[in-house]
Amino acid sequence: MITIGAAAVVLAGCAQTGNEGKPAIDLANFDNTTAPSEDFYQYACGGWMEANPLTPEYARYGIFDQLDKENQEKLKVLIEELNSKPQEAGSVGAKIQMMYSMGLDSLKRNADGAAPVMDQLAAIKAIADIKDFSSMVGKMHVESSSPLFSFYIGADEKNSTMNLLQFYQGGLSMGDRDYYLLDDENTLKIRNAYRQYIERLFVLAGYSAEEAGDAADAVLAFETEIAKVSVDRATLRDVHKNYNKMSVQDFTSKYGFIDWELFFKETGISKSEELNAGQIAFFEGLTKLMKRTSLEDLKDYLSFKLLNSASGYLSDEFVNANFDFYGRALQGKEELQPRWKSALAVVNRSLAEAFGQMYVEKYFPASSKEKMLEMVDNLQAALGERIEALEWMSEQTKDKAQEKLGTFIVKVGYPDKWKDYTALDIKADSYWANICRANIFAHNEMMKDEGQPVDRTQWGMSPQTVNAYYNPTTNEICFPAAILQPPFFNPDADDAVNYGGIGVVIGHEMTHGFDDQGRNYDKDGNISSWWTKEDEEKFNERAKILVEQYDKIVVLDTLHADGSYTLGENIADQGGLLVAYQAYMNTLKDKEAPADIDGFTHSQRFYLGYANLWAQNLRPQEIMRRTKTDVHSLGKWRVNAALRNIEDFYTAFGIKEGDPMYLAPEERINIW
Numbered sequence: 279m280i281t282i283g284a285a286a287v288v289l290a291g292c293a294q295t296g297n298e299g300k301p302a303i304d305l306a307n308f309d310n311t312t313a314p315s316e317d318f319y320q321y322a323c324g325g326w327m328e329a330n331p332l333t334p335e336y337a338r339y340g341i342f343d344q345l346d347k348e349n350q351e352k353l354k355v356l357i358e359e360l361n362s363k364p365q366e367a368g369s370v371g372a373k374i375q376m377m378y379s380m381g382l383d384s385l386k387r388n389a390d391g392a393a394p395v396m397d398q399l400a401a402i403k404a405i406a407d408i409k410d411f412s413s414m415v416g417k418m419h420v421e422s423s424s425p426l427f428s429f430y431i432g433a434d435e436k437n438s439t440m441n442l443l444q445f446y447q448g449g450l451s452m453g454d455r456d457y458y459l460l461d462d463e464n465t466l467k468i469r470n471a472y473r474q475y476i477e478r479l480f481v482l483a484g485y486s487a488e489e490a491g492d493a494a495d496a497v498l499a500f501e502t503e504i505a506k507v508s509v510d511r512a513t514l515r516d517v518h519k520n521y522n523k524m525s526v527q528d529f530t531s532k533y534g535f536i537d538w539e540l541f542f543k544e545t546g547i548s549k550s551e552e553l554n555a556g557q558i559a560f561f562e563g564l565t566k567l568m569k570r571t572s573l574e575d576l577k578d579y580l581s582f583k584l585l586n587s588a589s590g591y592l593s594d595e596f597v598n599a600n601f602d603f604y605g606r607a608l609q610g611k612e613e614l615q616p617r618w619k620s621a622l623a624v625v626n627r628s629l630a631e632a633f634g635q636m637y638v639e640k641y642f643p644a645s646s647k648e649k650m651l652e653m654v655d656n657l658q659a660a661l662g663e664r665i666e667a668l669e670w671m672s673e674q675t676k677d678k679a680q681e682k683l684g685t686f687i688v689k690v691g692y693p694d695k696w697k698d699y700t701a702l703d704i705k706a707d708s709y710w711a712n713i714c715r716a717n718i719f720a721h722n723e724m725m726k727d728e729g730q731p732v733d734r735t736q737w738g739m740s741p742q743t744v745n746a747y748y749n750p751t752t753n754e755i756c757f758p759a760a761i762l763q764p765p766f767f768n769p770d771a772d773d774a775v776n777y778g779g780i781g782v783v784i785g786h787e788m789t790h791g792f793d794d795q796g797r798n799y800d801k802d803g804n805i806s807s808w809w810t811k812e813d814e815e816k817f818n819e820r821a822k823i824l825v826e827q828y829d830k831i832v833v834l835d836t837l838h839a840d841g842s843y844t845l846g847e848n849i850a851d852q853g854g855l856l857v858a859y860q861a862y863m864n865t866l867k868d869k870e871a872p873a874d875i876d877g878f879t880h881s882q883r884f885y886l887g888y889a890n891l892w893a894q895n896l897r898p899q900e901i902m903r904r905t906k907t908d909v910h911s912l913g914k915w916r917v918n919a920a921l922r923n924i925e926d927f928y929t930a931f932g933i934k935e936g937d938p939m940y941l942a943p944e945e946r947i948n949i950w
């Protein structure tokens with residue numbers, strides 16, 4: 279799944295939205311002391327950034343996060359409405375209500391301390407041999423965390439109408455292998471904080487200081503070894519290298535580091551004869567690593583994985599320990615977010631579609647969907663024209679590309695059928711027990727797909743998510759209800775601004791079907807080489823120039839952007855801008871150009887609408903973290919690095935040779 283990064287427009291007669299009268303472009307967002315030709319991002323967003331400094335709870339705060347925050351307030355209203363009247367026992371209303379109220383109830387959690395997790399911890403301590411260990415790994419995958427590796431049921435990338443069992447590298451709790459393996463000052467500081475965090479959780483769970491210290495050493499040492507056999511993040515983007523289909527029997531006999539039969543029994547895997555072993559090198563490495571690791575160390579590792587997963591849902595001592603590492607050390611945050619927001623996030627995750635259904639009923643008007651579908655059509659037509667006009671691509675490959683473009687599945691707003699939450703029980707025992715039940719429910723839902731055809735009506739995001747995605751195996755683009763609000767989509771705005779906003783988002787998701795990853799899948803969602811060799815080479819030459827452009831960017835001190843890792847998103851940003859602009863211009867055919875608004879031409883307003891989406895402030899730690907773990911470029915570069923390749927942008931703002939925003943025509947690159 280590929281997303282755009284990090285909402286509802288209701289017309290007269292509908293319930294409150296909080297969106298009324300938002301300006302298309304807020305002039306207060308500008309920094310008029312900076313010229314557009316000098317630093318377009320600063321010019322378009324500087325005023326907003328100055329007026330919205332980071333508050334202690336945020337590591338990054340941007341227009342995107344502001345929208346998300348407004349959306350949280352809307353969701354909170356839904357909960358307050360539920361709370362204002364009695365809910366029938368067992369109804370989704372009652373489930374949401376109870377999950378949320380348990381999230382707020384710190385008194386109970388503080389009184390309970392570590393108690394909610396102690397039975398599970400005792401079961402890990404009681405592990406006597408590799409058989410017990412294997413069952414426990416399975417059990418944890420179902421209810422609490424994912425030790426050693428991850429697994430899921432998802433489309434077979436070479437037979438995309440069928441689901442396939444998928445095993446993927448995993449087992450690390452710091453996000454990226456670099457945190458374990460690099461020795462620069464910042465990484466060492468973070469690793470040291472991580473070591474302290476592990477120890478602190480063990481102490482909170484009742485270990486003596488000495489036991490906790492020893493266990494923390496064992497866990498960090500073991501995870502470091504996992505990191506060493508993990509594939510790096512750039513290689514994870516190579517769709518060919520990460521597809522290794524084999525029989526289940528082959529896999530389990532080659533990589534017999536646990537008793538797979540027991541693991542399958544616990545997880546309910548029963549219908550698969552084949553699987554995809556995502557990273558062969560990882561499973562080979564893990565097999566060797568497990569042989570030389572003692573059972574005691576493995577038990578410490580499982581204990582930590584459990585405590586780490588539970589820590590956010592236990593007493594304040596646990597929650598603070600978790601925040602001190604993941605919030606403070608890793609992201610530079612200074613303060614926990616208010617409790618209601620974390621409680622809301624849990625409801626959003628565990629009862630996603632039930633909550634989403636309420637959200638859509640209250641906040642999402644049918645008119646938004648109609649307008650969106652019309653824009654998607656226009657964007658699709660514009661991308662078709664652009665493909666047709668490409669100078670570097672042969673007719674043969676163009677035909678296939680057009681076919682793929684013509685078969686996009688488009689999802690807007692909310693799913694046609696909703697998930698049924700009857701089987702999910704929410705009880706008053708403990709918050710953590712409910713989290714586990716929600717995990718088990720989600721696991722069982724996923725296992726229903728084992729051995730089954732892919733259900734293309736399923737959604738990969740809930741309607742209340744402020745985001746969008748492209749899924750290559752279903753060749754689908756999806757725009758949840760929550761992104762269809764200002765500044766992405768504003769019914770009161772001029773078309774230029776909406777095309778610069780949601781139009782670019784639509785074009786961005788479409789372009790993912792043709793970026794360095796997506797282009798490997800054909801119209802049916804299968805990995806196949808539908809490109810001629812020559813066209814493939816030409817694509818790669820162009821992509822390489824974009825990689826080099828972004829590699830040169832200094833994001834912080836001496837730290838550079840990772841052009842290879844962010845390539846797909848950078849291609850999509852650029853493609854989105856080109857396609858949306860063309861679609862917008864097509865709407866003006868045979869019409870007079872719209873009059874200037876606020877002193878800006880309509881072309882300028884298109885680019886300003888785009889730039890505004892990415893206004894953001896970030897902490898230095900967060901810049902470092904995102905450079906390792908976020909496939910998207912930072913806001914500043916989503917604007918400046920993308921636009922300096924685009925001819926129409928130069929024309930719109932009169933950017934000339936010698937200007938800091940200027941890039942010589944021979945250095946510019948347009949792919950789509």
Ligand SMILES: [Zn+2]
Pocket residue numbers: 280281282283786787790847850
């Ligand atoms: Zn994207």
